[in-house]
Amino acid sequence: MNLFQLRAFDAVAREGSFTGAAKRLFISQPAVTGHIKALEEYYQIPLLRRTARRVEVTEEGARLAAITRSIFGLVDEAQALLEANRQLLTGRLEVAADGPHLVMPLIASLRARYPGITVNLRLGNAQETLAALLSEHADVAVLTEVEPRNGLHLQPLGESRICALVPAQHPWATQSEGIQLEQLNEVIMVLREPTSTTRRTFDEACLAADVQPKVLLELDSREAVTEAVAAELGIGVVSSMEVSPDPRVRAIPLQGDGLVNHHLLGCMERRRSLRLIQAFFELAP
Structure with missing residues (x-):
């Protein structure tokens, strides 16, 4: 089955004329006529009746038009959907x-x-x-x-810096300029799991600087680290982009090499x- 021929027939049935169909499909009128003629000859069935004023569908043509209207109506819907996506409307x-x-x-x-x-x-x-x-x-x-x-x-x-997370009453809490990574040597800490990107960056910086904190807890979320620090179980680390307002804790920039993500x-x-x-x-x- 030739879909170009079906599309031409559908356009003529909708418009009621070959001229209207040609404009609808953006092709020439002889091209529309040729498609319809080929369709009727191949299936040996009259689909259109030409009158002095317009083109009418035959009984069989009306049954076919009901089908093609559904087919190409869905095609038009698909085109509208795709065009809306292309224009970012949906x-x-x-x-x-x-x-x-x-x-x-x-x-x-x-x-x-x-x-x-x-x-x-x-x-x-x-x-x-x-x-x-x-x-x-x-x-x-x-x-x-x-x-x-x-x-x-x-x-x-963008980039972020690793910060120490300390309780609000900790002596370091007022050091807004930051603390040196070396100050965390032998300090009790509560950290994310080793697969955490923040934890991995911190561990690599500590290894390079020969700093050995004492890891008391390993936790699976930033929220858990914050709660542990607020409970004064140890010092945590957090990315500067992930610091949330919490009056119980303070984020203090860590100074040293390799502490940027x-x-x-x-x-x-x-x-x-x-x-x-x-x-x-x-x-x-």
Whole structure:
């Protein structure tokens, strides 16, 4: 079955004339006539009746027109949907992030500029976020300290510094200029699990500086670290981008080498030209 012929017949049935059909399809009138003639001859059935004023469908033509109206009505709906996505009037973006602090302003900017876009955000640790992106369960991801690799497009998003998290009444709490990493040697600490990016950066800096803190607790969330510090179980560490207002604790910058984390916005290289993904990258500072 030739869909071009069916499309021409459908246009004539809708418009009631070959001229109207030609304008609807942006082709010449002889082309429309040729398609209809070929369709009628192939199936040996009259579909249209020409009168002095207009073109009318035959009984069989009316039955076919009911079918083609449904077929090409769905095609028009599909085209409208795709065009709306291309113009970012509608659409859905799957976003993954290893923390809420950088990604939330980006989502807010996207929603302000393109209010028809729906965003699904999944938060996880660094490994989970990268895995979601690589498996294409996420369209874009906010990542920390990710090494370049084939097939992955990365754009710098900013950097943060590792801070010591201390109880509000701790002697270091007033040292806004920061403390030296060496001051944490032999200090009792409560830290995230070793797979945490913040913990890994801190451990590598301590190893390079020959600093050996005493790790009392290993916890699986930033919130748990904050609660442990507030309970005076030890000193914690936190990224400067993840400091939340809490009168019970203070974040003090750590001074030393290797205490900076680099944050990136990533997507799969082969998908970076998709309009919605491009729009999200354009919002990055």
